[in-house]
Amino acid sequence: xxxxxxxxxxxLLASCAGLAATAAxxxxxxxxxxxxxxxxxxxxxxxxxxxxxxxxxxxxxxxxADQRRTTVSFQLAPWLSGSFRYSRLPDFQPDGxxxxxxxxxLRARLLREGDWWPAVAIGLQDFIGTGAYSGEYxxxxxxxxxxxxxxxxxGVGWGRFGTASVIARDTATRETDFIDTGGTxxxxxxxxxxxGAFGGITWQVNxxxxxxxxxxxxxxxxxxxRGIFERESPWNFxxxxxxxxxxxxxxxxxxxxxxxxxxxxxxxxxxxxAGPGLDQAPLPVKSRPAPSADQLGWSGEWIExxxxxxxxxxxxxEALDAEGITLEAVAVTPTVIELRIDxxxxxxxxxxxxxxxxxxxxxxxPSIETFRIVPVEDGVPLSAITLKRSDVERLExxxxxxxxxxxxxxxxxxGSPAELVTIEPYPRFRWGISPYFNLGFFDPETPVRAEVxxxxxxxxxxxxxxxxxxxxxxxxxGNLDELAFEANSEIPVVRSDYVDYIEGSSPRLERLTLAxxxxxxxxxxxxxxxxxxxxxxxxxxxxxxWKPVTSRIALGAELNFVAKRDPDDVFALEDYEVFTxxxxxxxxxxxxxxxxxxxxxxxxxxxxxxxxxxxxFDNGWRVGAYATFTDVPFEDxxxxxxxxxxxxxxxxxxxxxxxxxxxxxxTLRPLTRDGGARLRVNGRLYDRVRDTDxxxxxxxxxxxxx
Amino acid sequence: xxxxxxxxxxxxALVALAACGNDPTRxxxxxxxxxxxxxxxxxxxxxxxxxxxxxxxxxxxxAVLPQLPPGPVLRIEIPNLENSAIxxxxxxxAGYRTFATVTGQTVTTRDEIVTSxxxxxWDIMSSATNGATQIIRRRGSGTVQRIYRYxxxxxxxxxxxxxxxxxxxxxERITLASGAQFSTTRMREVCQAEGESFTNLYWVTSGxxxxxxxxxxxxEVGVFEIEVIRN
Numbered sequence: 001x002x003x004x005x006x007x008x009x010x011x012l013l014a015s016c017a018g019l020a021a022t023a024a025x026x027x028x029x030x031x032x033x034x035x036x037x038x039x040x041x042x043x044x045x046x047x048x049x050x051x052x053x054x055x056x057x058x059x060x061x062x063x064x065a066d067q068r069r070t071t072v073s074f075q076l077a078p079w080l081s082g083s084f085r086y087s088r089l090p091d092f093q094p095d096g097x098x099x100x101x102x103x104x105x106l107r108a109r110l111l112r113e114g115d116w117w118p119a120v121a122i123g124l125q126d127f128i129g130t131g132a133y134s135g136e137y138x139x140x141x142x143x144x145x146x147x148x149x150x151x152x153x154x155g156v157g158w159g160r161f162g163t164a165s166v167i168a169r170d171t172a173t174r175e176t177d178f179i180d181t182g183g184t185x186x187x188x189x190x191x192x193x194x195x196g197a198f199g200g201i202t203w204q205v206n207x208x209x210x211x212x213x214x215x216x217x218x219x220x221x222x223x224x225x226r227g228i229f230e231r232e233s234p235w236n237f238x239x240x241x242x243x244x245x246x247x248x249x250x251x252x253x254x255x256x257x258x259x260x261x262x263x264x265x266x267x268x269x270x271x272x273x274a275g276p277g278l279d280q281a282p283l284p285v286k287s288r289p290a291p292s293a294d295q296l297g298w299s300g301e302w303i304e305x306x307x308x309x310x311x312x313x314x315x316x317x318e319a320l321d322a323e324g325i326t327l328e329a330v331a332v333t334p335t336v337i338e339l340r341i342d343x344x345x346x347x348x349x350x351x352x353x354x355x356x357x358x359x360x361x362x363x364x365x366p367s368i369e370t371f372r373i374v375p376v377e378d379g380v381p382l383s384a385i386t387l388k389r390s391d392v393e394r395l396e397x398x399x400x401x402x403x404x405x406x407x408x409x410x411x412x413x414x415g416s417p418a419e420l421v422t423i424e425p426y427p428r429f430r431w432g433i434s435p436y437f438n439l440g441f442f443d444p445e446t447p448v449r450a451e452v453x454x455x456x457x458x459x460x461x462x463x464x465x466x467x468x469x470x471x472x473x474x475x476x477x478g479n480l481d482e483l484a485f486e487a488n489s490e491i492p493v494v495r496s497d498y499v500d501y502i503e504g505s506s507p508r509l510e511r512l513t514l515a516x517x518x519x520x521x522x523x524x525x526x527x528x529x530x531x532x533x534x535x536x537x538x539x540x541x542x543x544x545x546w547k548p549v550t551s552r553i554a555l556g557a558e559l560n561f562v563a564k565r566d567p568d569d570v571f572a573l574e575d576y577e578v579f580t581x582x583x584x585x586x587x588x589x590x591x592x593x594x595x596x597x598x599x600x601x602x603x604x605x606x607x608x609x610x611x612x613x614x615x616x617f618d619n620g621w622r623v624g625a626y627a628t629f630t631d632v633p634f635e636d637x638x639x640x641x642x643x644x645x646x647x648x649x650x651x652x653x654x655x656x657x658x659x660x661x662x663x664x665x666x667t668l669r670p671l672t673r674d675g676g677a678r679l680r681v682n683g684r685l686y687d688r689v690r691d692t693d694x695x696x697x698x699x700x701x702x703x704x705x706x
Numbered sequence: 707x708x709x710x711x712x713x714x715x716x717x718x719a720l721v722a723l724a725a726c727g728n729d730p731t732r733x734x735x736x737x738x739x740x741x742x743x744x745x746x747x748x749x750x751x752x753x754x755x756x757x758x759x760x761x762x763x764x765x766x767x768x769a770v771l772p773q774l775p776p777g778p779v780l781r782i783e784i785p786n787l788e789n790s791a792i793x794x795x796x797x798x799x800a801g802y803r804t805f806a807t808v809t810g811q812t813v814t815t816r817d818e819i820v821t822s823x824x825x826x827x828w829d830i831m832s833s834a835t836n837g838a839t840q841i842i843r844r845r846g847s848g849t850v851q852r853i854y855r856y857x858x859x860x861x862x863x864x865x866x867x868x869x870x871x872x873x874x875x876x877x878e879r880i881t882l883a884s885g886a887q888f889s890t891t892r893m894r895e896v897c898q899a900e901g902e903s904f905t906n907l908y909w910v911t912s913g914x915x916x917x918x919x920x921x922x923x924x925x926e927v928g929v930f931e932i933e934v935i936r937n
Contacts, residue, residue: 285799
């Protein structure tokens, strides 16, 4: 038996995809004004506009029927965006209780706007949530005016978008029963049921102000049925004002009976507040004297003079230290120098290498022509960058690409040209106190929770690769510990009681570990960590990673044996013990897109896999989404069905303009659950290795002379 | 629940703390706290960027010069950044001279034409004057293609090619902030580059020196108004 509806749908999708492939006008129709569902649009209805590529939008609102929606949207590619929304729908459930709803959207631009045709987009709203906001649409937007300031939108929609102004009624009704636990894709419902028509117009008066009129096809049917909302008119009118760069306030009259307000924020990795950074100027390159002016230096015989060699070493050490670069060891011959450097300041390794080269040009005897610079992390060499001193002298004032063409990047495990002399003796002690900010999103009551405090971290490096670390947080103020989710899982409570561990204002021991990092072979990296691994678990963790310097693929394995810590007694352990571990595959798709699959056993003893997709930007921004599926039945998992979330990592240097290797990472996850929970061990290998290889030096090479 | 003001006080306390520790990886975190505080609680409490009074009178300049290392000195006004600085030569090499400010910025010139900057965020990474210098110094006329290289937010270096028309714009007797006087020809260089245009000005002496110039750095940094106060 054929299914005409599905055939029609398949055809629709196929033909639209075809259009997308053939459309060929250059300009994308973009907007950074977000509607009350947190996507580019009118008031409640979407448009075919996309946000500018890579834009991250965060919106908080109070909308029709007192619903509160918090949405994060990310423009994954110029034609594709994804959104994650957490909402509270008061009195929405059949028993009159509130519904807390998570929803995911995907939007794709099918056709770019042309001179004579509109931009066309397709959207799936709430396609794996509980279904309260589920709806699909096909929408077209055409701009008019010299600055494209008038934009006319028309669209058709199913589901939520087909509950009013119905233009076509399917014989079959849409299956609208909520899927109790959410979290499974409601594929069977897509593009089924009545079809509603919506539209509207926007007028961008100036850079800051926009007016909107909208005809909505959302009938708020369930809300009216429950007697919690009256919809008297399909017309909504809105105004948006950009109060400061990237911050917008919106207000709208809704359905003739209500008003809504929204605050939205937009960020774009392509638009750093301090541009390429306020880094202090580097030292100028120095030319070598003529051979006649320094015969001893050019002869190389200075190597016999141990005092002179020691003097040179200490000058290099001091100059590097001023640049936040620790010289760990050095090997020197009359013509070649190898330096093992621990770069503590520069996020772009190329910049650390450039600054090191400048210092070497100004400090070394003239006979040394080859600089071999080996970045090291926790005693483990990660790669080697070889450059010629005469190129450094010749190319300081030229296009950076000329210098980059002459760099040779290798694996870093080649033998040293001479015996390595350790500069910084072991043990090495490093410590620091710095402020921290922790954010919690998607609490039903408060859209954003935060905690500020002071963080003490100290490391004792006992020998190359051997590290003892401690990390203590002292909360000062915040409301993060009020996040409340009951642990109602049917499986062991391994993560959902997280709040027990952050309650109160006493200092928290985040970590107290002994770790060993090594590079057992050219393409192999290893880690063993033991102790109090994270706030909730203590035990032993071992990891091995295979990653050739120039390979797109990497493979890893991690095995941990851990016991749960006692939230009330800093060093005590609870009875719960578990083996957890994963085998991992990492793939670099190019253009900054990365994929990762981890398969194994999770903290609750459940088996499964985590799929991660990430877009990484050369300047250090990373935006990723992950989903974990385990053998915990969806019924036992509880609300949310499977663990999923979005991770946003912003370089501190991007935010402040000051050099820093740190990133501020925030995970937006709808619920902290016990299924699919992973150990949060520090120093996982892939991120450490990925940052210092040939690709990264190439990607951020523009900073060599910065 | 802790009250809002407590958060503000906490944030302020964090700012008051000096960076503490022996590990440069932490520097950025303090900068972050400071920038957040500067934009939120800072203004309420009267924090702000304290800009040193400009060294702009002959007396002030005469007082500053002996404190600097021997060698050429520039005075630079940057109207866009509402800032001014004294920069002294720290390097001369292959025809390029590099001047540094005490706050860690540098300007590199070749024959008094700026070729690169550092420490101003939107710096000129390097540039090619492609004959502009010769025309300016001999106070002639002509059109050249200058190349400016900048760093993108994604750390790629990109080139801006500017078509610049140089011509004399009359004689002018100038008095520098140091009090020194020169009779010069004002040279005007009008540049067109990818949808924007900018103008550089050079006051050139009969010997081909340029005691004063206004040179565009980048859209964000704007113009450097440079005076040579010691040669």
